[in-house]
Amino acid sequence: MTKTFKSQLALLSLVLLFLGACEKEYSYTLPPKDPPKTSQPTTTLEAAFNTAGLGTINAAYWKTANYLQVSAKDLSKNLLYGDGGLNLTGTFNGLAGFSKGNDPKLTLKAAYDADYLYILAEWNDTTVDISDKTFFFNGNLDPLKSSESNVGWTSQRNSDKLSFAFDVNGATGASGTFASTGCQASCHGTGATAVMTPNSGTVDIWNWSLATSNPLGYAHDLVSTSSGMNADAGGPLAARNTDGTTYRSGAKYEWDGTAQTVTLPSGATTLLDPTFYLLNKTPMVGDIHDGETVYAAVCEHCHGPNGIGGEYSAINGIGSNKKSRSAYKTAMADVGDMGGYWGPLSATQKDDIVTFLRGISGAPGYYLIQPTPGTSTADITVVSNVTPTQIANAMAVSTNKHQKYQVLIKRKLKTNNADDIQFDLLTKKEYVFGVALMDNDGRNHIGSLKETLTFK
Ligand code: HEC
Incomplete structure (x- = not known):
């Protein structure tokens, strides 16, 4: 073996060694693929930025979006309506009565795009309640108001509802600020005098009602101040079907027989069934x-x-x-x-x-009013999983066939209306809110006084 050959061999083995080292370095197995994203619970309601079409309940985004599981508590219970308001308090016993005592398992998901905030609320309620203070003549007695007469006109039956409350400008009540106590800041009095108004400042209330807002494709946009709770500028989505002022006043209008065509916020048209809804009216x-x-x-x-x-x-x-x-x-x-x-x-x-x-x-307790697009009343649009046909079927068997309500709320981040909360993400990313559910009720509710909406 010559010296040169020896050194060449040494060099070769060195190269091989090096190559081997290289080979080792580069031969790695691929990391495991990310598991498919699934919904995870979060401690605040997290709104993720997303540009995908968010406006339908079946949009892919909602299937994997994180969610806030709301641990619902009694917010107000044992409240009754005034004279002649009978069988209007399905949530009288709070959680124990809501949906026959079954946990509503309310979950909230949220997202936003360049212009809008979206909130998808889902909860269980196995009964469908689609009336709102229907005027009944010689209607039922109310077991909770045994001393009250049912003779003549009374207002009976209530609607299923979902409400959100947001602080517009530092609202404050006896219990503290909205920022520290949430909805509690807009809660006053007890019993028949209980009202939802703050001492000072403005609270923005979004109220979805199966009877009076869902058929038009909106949530009621309300504003609560020390002077009471009122519809936003532009007027209400529904008005009491009476000339009088009490629960015994009696119905004023009935359906006029013409097709009740409604243009939904999406631009689609729908036909309202006069069995449940009064839109085109004539004096009774x-x-x-x-x-x-x-x-x-x-x-x-x-x-x-x-x-x-x-x-x-x-x-x-x-x-x-x-x-x-x-x-x-x-x-x-x-x-x-x-x-x-x-x-x-x-x-x-x-x-x-x-x-x-x-x-x-039973004559409808309210007639519906199509809002003028662009007015403050028309700010909160809604799509839900409830259709009149489903309601008709559900009423026939008196249970909610779909079991679970799904309500998707859409609102401009900034409406620039004084009666609305503005989500100005450049200055603030966290917003305190309260959320409430009502089953066949409008006074007693369950839910959570204080949650936080976080823009991610
Ligand atoms: C002799 C018995 C009798 C009398 C009296 C009577 N009805 Fe009827 N009514 C019937 C029958 C039979 C039907 C058909 C349905 C059925 O078999 O029950 C009917 C049907 C009806 C319907 C349903 C009609 C429809 O197609 O939607 C109404 C409403 C009604 N009656 C109202 C009245 C009123 C109001 C009066 C009083 C002016 C009255 N009835 C008197 C026997 C009677």
Whole structure:
């Protein structure tokens, strides 16, 4: 072996060694792939920035978005409405009564894009309550108000609702500031005098109601100050269907028989079922007391007192709102067995009876008002998983078929309206809010006084 060859061999082995080292260095196994993102609980409501289409409940974003699990508590309970407000308090016992005592498991998810904040709220409520103070004539007694008469007009049944409260400008109440105590800052009084108003400052209230805001595709945009809780500038989404001021005042309008077409905030149109909603209205003519008298004399022996319990079918169901007045009269004229009874009545008596039938079946407690786009009232748009068809089906079996409400709220980050909270992300990323749920109620609610919305 020559010296040169030896040294060449040494060099080669060195190179090989080096190569081997190199090889070792470069032969690594790929790191495991990131597991697919799944929803994780968070301690605040985290709004992530996202430009994907966020405006539908089924958008991919919501399937994996993190969520705030709200541990709902009794916020107010054992409250009743004033005289004549009967069976309006399904959440009277707080959590113990909400959705028959089942945990609503309220979760909130949030996101934002360049212009809007989105909040998806999901909770369990196995009963569908779609009335809001329906005017009933000789309606049910209220087991919680046993001393109150049910004779004549009363306001009965309530709606399922979801509410958010935000601080606009440092609202303060007896218990402290909104920033430190949340909703508690806008809570005053007890019992019949309890109101949701702060001592000073302004609280922005977003109130989704199955009865009075969902059908139009909005949440009520309300503002609470020391002078009370009112609709934002531009007016309310719904108004009481009465001329009077009490729960016994009685219904003023009925459906006028024309198609109730509504343009939703998305631009799509929908048709509101008069069985549940009053939009296109006309004064309810006829004297209900005279109608009651004629009914007792002519109809009661077949249909029973107040339209139920007679030999023939009950006629006090919700379906009485489904027909226009003229269609209702025609339907009765067309029943062969009734010819001798209906036919001879005067035109006035017929109107009186129709009004009586509407009263014993329940006339809508509110009529809806389509907001003018661009007004402060129209700031909060909503899509939900509830459709009138689902409601009709659910009412038929008296349970909420979908079990879970899903309500997706969309609002401009900055509306620049004085009655709204502004989400100015350049100056502030955390916002205190309160959230409440109502099951067949408008006074008693469960939820959380203080949570935080964090913009990521
Ligand atoms: C002799 C018994 C009898 C009398 C009296 C009577 N009805 Fe009927 N009514 C019937 C029958 C039968 C039907 C058909 C449905 C059924 O079989 O129950 C009917 C149906 C109806 C319906 C449902 C109509 C529809 O198609 O939606 C209404 C509303 C009604 N009656 C109202 C009245 C009123 C108001 C009076 C009093 C003016 C009256 N009825 C008197 C027997 C009677």
